[in-house]
Amino acid sequence: MSTTAEAVGQAKAAITSADLAKAREVSATVGEFRSPTPRMVCRNVNVWYADKQAIKDVNLDIGKNEVVSMIGPSGCGKSTFLRCLNRMNDTIAGCRVSGTLELDGVDIYDKRLDVVPLRAQVGMVFQKPNPFPKSIYENVAYGPRIHGLTNDKAELDALVEESLRKAGLWEEVKDRLDQPGTGLSGGQQQRLCIARTIAVSPEVILMDEPCSALDPIATAKIEELIDELRANYSIAIVTHSMQQAARVSQRTAYFHLGDLIEVGQTDQIFTNPRHRLTEDYITGRFG
Amino acid sequence: MGQGTMTIDPTEGHTVRAYDRELTQLRGFVLEMGERVIEQTRLAVDALIEGDAETARRVVSQERKIDYMELDADDEVFNLIAKRAPTAIDLRLILALSKVIGDLERAGDKAARVAACAIELQTRGSRLPEVKILHHFRQMAELACRMLSNSLDALARTDVDLALGVFAEDRGLEMEFDAAMRHLITFVFEDASLVGQVIELVFGLKSLERIGNHAGNIAEQVIYIAKGQDVRYQNRENLIAALSQRRR
Numbered sequence: 001m002s003t004t005a006e007a008v009g010q011a012k013a014a015i016t017s018a019d020l021a022k023a024r025e026v027s028a029t030v031g032e033f034r035s036p037t038p039r040m041v042c043r044n045v046n047v048w049y050a051d052k053q054a055i056k057d058v059n060l061d062i063g064k065n066e067v068v069s070m071i072g073p074s075g076c077g078k079s080t081f082l083r084c085l086n087r088m089n090d091t092i093a094g095c096r097v098s099g100t101l102e103l104d105g106v107d108i109y110d111k112r113l114d115v116v117p118l119r120a121q122v123g124m125v126f127q128k129p130n131p132f133p134k135s136i137y138e139n140v141a142y143g144p145r146i147h148g149l150t151n152d153k154a155e156l157d158a159l160v161e162e163s164l165r166k167a168g169l170w171e172e173v174k175d176r177l178d179q180p181g182t183g184l185s186g187g188q189q190q191r192l193c194i195a196r197t198i199a200v201s202p203e204v205i206l207m208d209e210p211c212s213a214l215d216p217i218a219t220a221k222i223e224e225l226i227d228e229l230r231a232n233y234s235i236a237i238v239t240h241s242m243q244q245a246a247r248v249s250q251r252t253a254y255f256h257l258g259d260l261i262e263v264g265q266t267d268q269i270f271t272n273p274r275h276r277l278t279e280d281y282i283t284g285r286f287g
Numbered sequence: 288m289g290q291g292t293m294t295i296d297p298t299e300g301h302t303v304r305a306y307d308r309e310l311t312q313l314r315g316f317v318l319e320m321g322e323r324v325i326e327q328t329r330l331a332v333d334a335l336i337e338g339d340a341e342t343a344r345r346v347v348s349q350e351r352k353i354d355y356m357e358l359d360a361d362d363e364v365f366n367l368i369a370k371r372a373p374t375a376i377d378l379r380l381i382l383a384l385s386k387v388i389g390d391l392e393r394a395g396d397k398a399a400r401v402a403a404c405a406i407e408l409q410t411r412g413s414r415l416p417e418v419k420i421l422h423h424f425r426q427m428a429e430l431a432c433r434m435l436s437n438s439l440d441a442l443a444r445t446d447v448d449l450a451l452g453v454f455a456e457d458r459g460l461e462m463e464f465d466a467a468m469r470h471l472i473t474f475v476f477e478d479a480s481l482v483g484q485v486i487e488l489v490f491g492l493k494s495l496e497r498i499g500n501h502a503g504n505i506a507e508q509v510i511y512i513a514k515g516q517d518v519r520y521q522n523r524e525n526l527i528a529a530l531s532q533r534r535r
Contacts, residue, residue: 242374243372246374270374270375270378271374271375271378271379271515272375272515273375278375279376282374282375283301283373283374283375283376283377284301284302284303284306285300285301285302
């Protein structure tokens with residue numbers, strides 16, 4: 001059986017720069033980027049930071065009641081794309097976005113559109129928990145109050161409680177609502193931020209590495225929460241944790257150097273990805 | 288990418304090189320286990336043909352080593368899954384190796400069964416019905432060992448072509464088995480007192496056929512690793528046609 005030993009020696013297939021170059025020539029995304037029940041529809045999205053193109057012709061839907069995870073190495077454009085979904089990129093000088101992005105059929109880049117209600121409809125949770133320097137109650141009540149979502153104190157109290165319950169935080173904070181939100185643990189602060197997002201009745205929740213600053217237990221709570229939130233919202237999550245993407249999302253999109261390389265059912269992406277670059281990334285072969 | 292259907296080597300290219308080493312080590316261990324099964328099969332058939340009960344007894348006792356190798360390999364599979372949380376081709380490789388380990392252990396049992404057949408015939412002092420029947424043993428052992436060897440080479444290289452070649456040999460093994468059966472049945476018709484030996488020989492031949500079947504199972508796992516396609520329980524001829532067409 002010397003042939004077996006020889007075969008092992010012969011079997012070599014390193015990732016070469018030529019492979020990467022070849023993959024880059026192919027701009028079309030592998031897999032189905034459309035959702036049968038789209039809530040957000042993004043077509044031919046390009047983003048530039050001054051002269052540097054960060055996103056290239058990306059097409060992707062975020063469907064109703066689904067979690068879409070976006071993965072890829074640092075600088076691949078996943079967070080940039082996420083920030084396009086509620087026009088957070090507007091706040092960055094020199095950032096230019098082209099293409100079509102719609103929420104329930106409405107062009108969110110329409111010049112007449114007010115971004116403030118848009119950002120309530122498409123809420124965002126960030127990497128680092130960022131509660132306001134106010135009480136737990138006020139952190140949640142602030143949004144509904146400025147958006148005029150409630151008529152009286154009783155209604156606002158009910159909304160605060162409902163939001164905190166949905167965020168899985170109520171039982172932990174119900175007796176100390178007047179205490180500062182910043183006094184909570186990291187995981188609790190992140191759930192407070194999710195409660196704050198939920199309080200303004202969003203349709204879509206964007207999460208940009210929401211667990212990267214949390215310990216595994218707090219992470220598990222957020223992941224459990226994401227699964228529960230899916231019943232009422234559409235969720236797009238950027239994560240560096242492959243296992244998290246595999247656990248929480250129904251579809252996964254792999255970005256590489258500004259291209260959306262592959263999108264597909266999460267099960268398929270993590271067991272049998274179709275694109276070599278996706279496989280290399282999720283199996284830890286570069287990055 | 289390699290030539291033909293050769294895909295990437297799934298044990299290479301990880302940023303964490305220890306992962307490469309662990310996968311290479313596991314696959315190497317499984318290949319070593321396979322080589323041992325081939326060796327056991329050859330020794331068992333030689334012992335049967337030459338009436339060498341001592342060698343046959345050694346084959347039976349060595350069978351435990353293959354069992355212990357299975358336990359060690361299973362441990363390694365378990366550790367890899369726990370430690371590396373494998374995905375995609377890594378996950379497919381580890382799952383496939385786990386199944387191959389099971390097939391090899393059972394193939395090892397079958398080699399020992401052939402050896403037991405040799406011991407039985409020898410201790411009974413039974414004369415073989417006809418020396419020609421040994422030709423069938425020789426033929427089937429050649430085929431089964433070749434299939435096993437090729438399936439292991441296919442595993443070592445993640446070579447779909449070679450795996451499909453193992454399927455192509457299925458029919459030959461089956462035909463040889465059928466021919467041996469017909470041959471043995473005529474002995475029983477001619478001399479009913481040979482029925483004990485004939486049954487023993489049938490067990491031996493059936494064991495060789497099963498070793499060939501295990502080789503086929505291993506070839507299926509190679510296709511699973513390379514293509515992510517579970518081809519178990521599918522018509523092998525259709526499979527060869529389908530996968531060959533895709534290659535052209």
